[in-house]
Amino acid sequence: MALLEAATLTKHFQARRGIFGGERGTVRAVDGISFAIERGQTLGVVGESGCGKTTTAKLVLGLEEPTGGTIRFDGRDLQALDASGRRNYRKSVQAVFQDPYASLNPRMRISAIIAEPLVTHEQLSAAAVKDRVLELLDLVGLPARAADLFPHEFSGGQRQRIAIARALALSPKLIVLDEPVSALDVSIRAQILNLLRDLQARLGVSYLFIAHDLAAVAHMSHQIVVMYLGKIVESGAAKQLARAPKHPYTEALFSAALPSHPDERRDEIILAGEVPSPLNPPSGCRFHPRCPHAMPRCAEEEPRLAAVEDRVVACHLFDAAEMRRGAAPRLEPVAQAG
Amino acid sequence: MQGNGNGMTGAPLLDIQNLSTHYVSSQGTRVVRAVDDVSLRIHAGETLGIVGESGSGKSTLALTIMRVLPPAARIVGGRMLFEGEDLVQKPDAEMRQVRGKRIAMILQDPMASLNPLFTIGNQVGEPIRVHEGASRASAWDRARQLLKSVRIPSPETRVTQYPHEMSGGMRQRIVGAIGISCEPRLLIADEPTTSLDLTIQAQYLNLLRDLQRQHGLALIFITHNLGIVAKMCDQLAVMYAGRVVESGPVSRIFNAPSHPYTEALLNAIPRMSDGDQRLTAIDGQPPDLAALPPGCAFAPRCPRAVTECLEAPPPEFFPEEGRRSRCWLTERSDIPRAVLGSDRRVATGAA
Numbered sequence: 001m002a003l004l005e006a007a008t009l010t011k012h013f014q015a016r017r018g019i020f021g022g023e024r025g026t027v028r029a030v031d032g033i034s035f036a037i038e039r040g041q042t043l044g045v046v047g048e049s050g051c052g053k054t055t056t057a058k059l060v061l062g063l064e065e066p067t068g069g070t071i072r073f074d075g076r077d078l079q080a081l082d083a084s085g086r087r088n089y090r091k092s093v094q095a096v097f098q099d100p101y102a103s104l105n106p107r108m109r110i111s112a113i114i115a116e117p118l119v120t121h122e123q124l125s126a127a128a129v130k131d132r133v134l135e136l137l138d139l140v141g142l143p144a145r146a147a148d149l150f151p152h153e154f155s156g157g158q159r160q161r162i163a164i165a166r167a168l169a170l171s172p173k174l175i176v177l178d179e180p181v182s183a184l185d186v187s188i189r190a191q192i193l194n195l196l197r198d199l200q201a202r203l204g205v206s207y208l209f210i211a212h213d214l215a216a217v218a219h220m221s222h223q224i225v226v227m228y229l230g231k232i233v234e235s236g237a238a239k240q241l242a243r244a245p246k247h248p249y250t251e252a253l254f255s256a257a258l259p260s261h262p263d264e265r266r267d268e269i270i271l272a273g274e275v276p277s278p279l280n281p282p283s284g285c286r287f288h289p290r291c292p293h294a295m296p297r298c299a300e301e302e303p304r305l306a307a308v309e310d311r312v313v314a315c316h317l318f319d320a321a322e323m324r325r326g327a328a329p330r331l332e333p334v335a336q337a338g
Numbered sequence: 339m340q341g342n343g344n345g346m347t348g349a350p351l352l353d354i355q356n357l358s359t360h361y362v363s364s365q366g367t368r369v370v371r372a373v374d375d376v377s378l379r380i381h382a383g384e385t386l387g388i389v390g391e392s393g394s395g396k397s398t399l400a401l402t403i404m405r406v407l408p409p410a411a412r413i414v415g416g417r418m419l420f421e422g423e424d425l426v427q428k429p430d431a432e433m434r435q436v437r438g439k440r441i442a443m444i445l446q447d448p449m450a451s452l453n454p455l456f457t458i459g460n461q462v463g464e465p466i467r468v469h470e471g472a473s474r475a476s477a478w479d480r481a482r483q484l485l486k487s488v489r490i491p492s493p494e495t496r497v498t499q500y501p502h503e504m505s506g507g508m509r510q511r512i513v514g515a516i517g518i519s520c521e522p523r524l525l526i527a528d529e530p531t532t533s534l535d536l537t538i539q540a541q542y543l544n545l546l547r548d549l550q551r552q553h554g555l556a557l558i559f560i561t562h563n564l565g566i567v568a569k570m571c572d573q574l575a576v577m578y579a580g581r582v583v584e585s586g587p588v589s590r591i592f593n594a595p596s597h598p599y600t601e602a603l604l605n606a607i608p609r610m611s612d613g614d615q616r617l618t619a620i621d622g623q624p625p626d627l628a629a630l631p632p633g634c635a636f637a638p639r640c641p642r643a644v645t646e647c648l649e650a651p652p653p654e655f656f657p658e659e660g661r662r663s664r665c666w667l668t669e670r671s672d673i674p675r676a677v678l679g680s681d682r683r684v685a686t687g688a689a
Contacts, residue, residue: 048536048537048538185392185624186562186564186603186607187391187602187603187619187620188623190606190608190617190620191619191621194616194617215607218608243610252537254610256537260564260611263592270540271540274507275535
């Protein structure tokens with residue numbers, strides 16, 4: 001059984017248009033997505049702004065209530081939990097955010113920052129708290145004297161280590177990592193990514209890893225889900241998905257990732273246009289207005305996620321009937337006139 | 339105007355020689371050597387990537403070229419020969435004729451670069467009116483053409499709109515349109531795509547490349563992202579603690595970096611084709627620019643540092659034609675083994 005299972009998870013926001021709030025609309029931020037996070041593994045979520053990845057993270061953290069669907073954690077439905085069950089859940093799921101300059105209170109000492117979850121959730125003696133803080137500092141590779149200092153005395157990478165120590169304080173089963181290295185310098189990123197992987201191997205903690213750096217997600221994740229406008233368009237094992245994307249959006253996204261070497265020449269797929277507003281998503285397949293392979297039916301009928309070889313893909317091109325008709329599943333990338 | 343292609347043979351468009359820009363505190367007690375003894379060249383039609391981490395001095399270098407430094411900063415030495423004229427010596431009034439016309443700049447945050455109170459047409463047309471004395475009407479005509487050239491759909495209506503009515507990608511293209519409005523010879527882009535989504539970033543980089551080809555522009559990319567360099571640039575300069583530690587043709591540096599810092603940076607980026615191996619992290623932190631170590635600034639973090647490295651800052655070596663490297667090890671093959679000795683490796687404690 002997976003640690004966390006989300007089934008047709010949905011979050012719609014009511015939006016008012018205009019200053020007089022006359023017209024109302026619905027932002028379909030997350031629209032019926034299903035995924036699972038395995039124990040001791042990392043699920044990577046990729047997609048561009050407005051795809052719903054941050055809303056997904058908030059739903060998992062319990063910071064937003066879903067408008068539909070369920071999240072099951074350790075087999076139990078979150079909606080059905082009583083107060084103490086909710087409290088337990090909040091202990092088991094922690095977060096590390098993007099900006100370590102904003103996520104640490106500048107007026108608290110590091111010892112107090114790391115101890116805060118312990119003080120809130122556990123009845124521990126002062127000595128036990130202190131021991132645990134030192135243990136956590138050691139775990140994330142910071143010296144014991146860091147406990148008495150303030151956040152401004154640390155660099156970005158060290159602050160992110162402090163944020164990780166705080167997230168680990170309650171021995172959580174799942175940590176939501178929302179762009180954990182985007183704010184850090186290149187030479188420091190590798191330190192933090194290595195630390196996160198070491199901690200996973202040591203503690204068996206699961207990660208929900210959200211980042212726009214596709215290579216970092218591919219490096220860190222066991223599974224990847226690709227989101228577009230609130231929907232999952234493709235999901236599968238990380239390495240295979242990164243190496244050979246199937247959905248035209250995934251293909252375009254990974255082809256837009258920057259090369260790691262100047263001799264690496266890839267077929268570039270430059271998508272036309274921009275991500276449409278989630279307030280008024282396109283009919284049928286939400287990607288069809290930008291898709292280089294769109295067919296008439298893509299505008300009418302929404303594709304369902306279906307198993308294609310080693311993964312699931314939501315695209316009519318992989319439909320059995322279409323494949324018989326010869327809409328080749330491995331498409332020659334069509335570079336649109338740039 | 340025609341650019342003279344990628345010819346490396348002609349005189350460089352911009353030739354920076356031993357340039358230094360320091361920030362001096364009001365009491366004069368603290369000196370930050372943000373740009374220190376930097377030499378770089380760029381030819382017409384070429385793309386130069388300047389890579390460095392925060393605090394490496396890459397943005398100060400860009401501001402120095404534009405001569406738009408904050409009051410605390412001083413150009414303390416060196417020359418910047420642009421089309422044969424030394425920009426360091428140019429009076430402010432003459433510099434205003436260069437800025438925006440012959441050298442233009444695109445900044446990171448398109449929202450901060452655009453004035454929210456003026457229409458797009460107004461802002462794209464402004465440099466044309468200022469530098470070419472064009473009338474309001476003809477500036478608007480040009481603005482429309484420029485929006486079209488940066489692929490803004492329906493430019494006729496867009497010129498009358500305000501920045502808040504555009505998406506991030508569109509705003510950044512508008513900033514690009516302002517940049518090329520007076521057909522500059524050199525365009526400096528300071529982290530132009532960090533605020534953009536991946537597919538929008540790909541669109542924008544392609545647009546910049548097309549504009550460069552059409553206008554024979556020289557392009558300087560200031561970035562922390564080696565991927566952008568791999569994709570876009572011909573030449574690369576790697577900055578660390580205010581100095582260019584390595585420079586040369588991009589593919590030669592990627593294939594065989596000469597400076598250990600460059601090598602470490604290249605190894606620290608995760609790659610799509612990676613297996614499960616650990617990333618090679620660089621230990622420690624970048625140094626404080628106001629209190630640099632006496633030797634090479636990278637020595638405390640360098641896995642290959644020898645005693646020389648801690649004693650004196652390395653000068654520029656020329657490992658091969660067109661390449662420079664500030665590392666004592668570059669010279670190592672020339673130094674007799676007996677002098678250098680293999681036992682002089684120093685243990686480096688992680689900071």
